[in-house]
Amino acid sequence: MSRYTRKSEILASSVISSTNQALATLMDIWDGLGIKEEMRLQRIEEVKKHIEELFNRMIHEEREMKDRIEKSIQFCIKQVKTLCHDLSIEEYKADENMTILQIERDLRVRLELLSKQKNERMEELRILQQQDQALCSDLCVTPYYIPSGSIPSLVQLEELKEHIKVQTEEKRKRLQVFSALRAEIRQCLNEMGRQPENSLEQDAICDDEESFFLTPENIKALTVLKAQLELKKEALMSTLNAVKEKVNSLWDLLQVTQEERDSYQKISETSIYDELKMWESELARLEELKMANLKQVILKIREELKDYWDKCFYSDEQRKEFSPYYCDDFTEDLLGQHDEEVVKMKMFYEKCKLILDAVAKWETNWTQFVILEKKACDPNRFSNRGGTLLKEEKERAKLQKLLSKLEEELKSRIDLWEAEQGREFLIKGSKFMDYVATQWEMWKQQKEREKQDRTNKKEETTPFKTPIKRPAGACTQGTPSSKNRKLNGTTNSTMSRTNTTHPGVNLTTGKVPLPTIKTPLKSRDTPVRTPLQDNNKQTVAFSSQPGSYSEFKEEISKKSSKNAIFNSTINENL
Structure with missing residues (x-):
């Protein structure tokens, strides 16, 4: 700095010197x-x-x-x-x-x-x-x-970039939702065969995505529109299925050929609306044809009605309540009454299908149980070989358990149904448990009658003979010799002589008739017990008669102390 100052001072001095020199x-x-x-x-x-x-x-x-x-x-x-x-x-x-x-x-x-x-x-x-x-x-x-006019800070610019990033992602998501909704709405409209009816539907299927504002309200409106269209589609499908069901019913009534039915069933690649119009046209044609064949149609409906009555276990009194069923004046009014009754029975069957199916299952198992019980009372059943008696006994025990289980389940289901509907559930005109008790009672009475008939038949066919007194110390049973066992004629005569010494012995079979124990029948006023419990008591009462192969084997293996006739299958040395 001093150097620059000295130069300026020297220059200033030179200016003064020059000035002085000039002067x-x-x-x-x-x-x-x-x-x-x-x-x-x-x-x-x-x-x-x-x-x-x-x-x-x-x-x-x-x-x-x-x-x-x-x-x-x-x-x-x-x-x-x-x-x-x-x-x-x-x-x-x-x-x-x-x-x-x-x-x-x-x-x-x-x-x-x-x-x-x-x-x-x-x-x-x-x-x-x-x-x-x-x-x-x-x-x-x-x-x-x-703020407008202000210079953004670096933080503000970063926040703005992040905001743009978030909004871009949000737009992508909304656009994806919009595209999916638009495709579904367009598909729904195409399936129904209808054109857009308002501006929202037109905007929804528009190809220009930029013309639609992706606001939450618009997305929600599209969602609601899609739900409404789906409801309309379901309503159309429900109407179509109902028309198809009516057409199928009329086809069955009018016995339309399978070829004609297939021509309608194979139709595809058409809108629901067009398909509905086609089936409605066929329904109208069948209705006209039905009116021209009232008698055949009503008779066919009666068959269907009878089938529903059978499925619902209607009694004769309940069936007679529908008097048009027995009318022979085949009119359009009669046809309408039959149609209403079929619809009513169909609705009842569908509502109670689970209970009715369970009752039908009980009926099937009850029939099988009765058949096995009859076989158990058949005297010829002991001639079977191959373990058939044991199989039948196991099956009968299994059916008893199954029937008891079904009765308990049905009782709880029916009680719940009656509480909900406020009325009784009837099976062939009676409450289910009363119906079950009646079936068991009828079975017991039938069993008793058959047993009594067998006893009476034996008494009528067996001549009475005074028994011959044997000497003291004699064997209480005529033991046939080996020769007598080989010869049929000799065996029969020996058995006849043996039987004469014991009153009540069957001359044909050589067996002592089993004693008969009569069980008093219960009246309807008697408190109803579980049918299977009554059956078990009756089994004990009739214990003198073998009820199974094991019991039969046990009976013939016993050795009596007196007045007993040994079966020919027992060893003579016993």
Whole structure:
């Protein structure tokens, strides 16, 4: 710095020296010319004046330059401070060792950099706001707020970018939902065979996705529209199925050929609406044909009605309540009454199908149980071989358990049904448990009658003979010899003589008739017990008669102390 100062001082000294030299030269010239002192003063005054004007002008210009620089510095400082604040960066501080010109130049450079950074941020903000505005317009949401005219900070720009990213993902999801809904709505409309009826349906199937605002309300409206169309489609399908069911019923009634039916069943690739119109046309044709064949149709309906009566276990009294069934005046009114009754029975059957199926299962197992019981009472059953008796006994025990289980389940189901419906559930005109008790009672009575008939038949066919007294110490049983066992005729005669010594012995079979125990029948006023419990008691009462192969084997293996006739299958040495 001192070096630059010395150069300027030397230059200033040279200016003074030059000035003095110039004045001296002027003095010499003025002396040579003989110019007077007054003229010299005037001329020197002019020189001084020119010099002073020059210096003053230069000083003024330099001062103006200094003021301008100082103002520029103040302005730049202010601008840089403002930009630093707006850009959210640290404020600029000038170096104290720098001159005014250096400070001014540094501030100008700093201001240019900050201005450029400001412009870049504003341009980035403009682009991001355009993207955000477009997304928010499609989604109908509020754009990310940044005060207009302000310079966004780096944090604000990052938040705006994140907001755009979120809205872009949201638009993608909504667009995906919209595309799926649009495809389903379009498919539903095509399947139903109808065109869009309102602006929402038109917008929903429009190919231009940008024309539809992906707002939550619009998405919800599309969801509701899809549900409504599906309900309409289901209603059309329900109507179509109902018409098809009526047509199939009329086909069965009118005995339409299978070829004609197949021609309708094979129709495909058509809308539900067109298919419904086709089936309705066929239904109308069949209705006209039905009216022309009332008698045959009514008779066919009566067969169907009888089938439902059988499935629902209707008694004769319940069937007679529908008097049109027995009318022979085949009119359209009679046909309508039959149709209503069939619909009523069908609805009742469908409502009680589980109970009725269980009752039918009980009936089937009851029939099988009765058959096995009859076989158990058949005297010829002991001639069977191969373990048939044991199999039948196991099957009978299994059926007893199954019947008991079915009765308990049906009782609980029927009680629940009666509580819900507020009326009795009847099987062939009676409550189920009363019906079951009646079946068991009828079976017991039948069993008793058959047993009594067998006893009476034996008494009628067996002649009474006075027994011959045997000597003391004689064997109580005529043991046939081996020869008698080989010869049929001799065996029969020996058995006949043996039987004459014991009253009540069957002459044909050589067996003592089993005693008969009569069981008093219960009246309807007697409290109803579980039928299987009564059956078990009866089994104990009739224990004198073998009920199974094991019991039979046990009976013939016993050795009596007196008045017993040994079976021919027992060893003589016993």
